[in-house]
Amino acid sequence: QVQLEESGGGLVQAGGSLRLSCAASxxxxxxxxxxxxxxxxxxxPERVSRLSPSGGATYSTNFVRGRVTxxxxxxxxxxxxxxxxxxxxxxxxxxxxxxxLGISGRGTQVTVTP
Numbered sequence: 577q578v579q580l581e582e583s584g585g586g587l588v589q590a591g592g593s594l595r596l597s598c599a600a601s602x603x604x605x606x607x608x609x610x611x612x613x614x615x616x617x618x619x620x621p622e623r624v625s626r627l628s629p630s631g632g633a634t635y636s637t638n639f640v641r642g643r644v645t646x647x648x649x650x651x652x653x654x655x656x657x658x659x660x661x662x663x664x665x666x667x668x669x670x671x672x673x674x675x676x677l678g679i680s681g682r683g684t685q686v687t688v689t690p
Contacts, residue, residue: 578603578679580672585684592662596684598655598672606650608676612657614668615683624670627655662688 584596598612607629615621623636625646633646645658655672671683 580681582684596657
């Protein structure tokens with residue numbers, strides 16, 4: 577069974593940058609659309625980005641405002657989320673997911689301080 581594991585989160589000051597990774601194991605995800613979500617404390621999950629199998633990305637959260645770039649390396653079976661100019665409102669648990677496979681990772685915590 578395919579499993580997803582995120583990494584790269586951490587504590588960063590406002591204005592800083594982080595690059596998140598989502599590594600798939602136990603099978604390939606290269607044929608599937610994938611997505612990045614985030615969930616802030618006390619809030620519903622919101623989708624940050626959706627990636628087509630070929631790597632085309634769409635961004636669907638208003639909070640992103642062009643500060644995020646999603647990508648994938650199908651040879652490495654890995655997704656990436658490059659985030660810049662982070663703000664305290666970006667604090668959340670970020671995780672990757674596949675609707676087709678019905679799986680999500682446990683997430684990586686991003687905390688942004690003022």
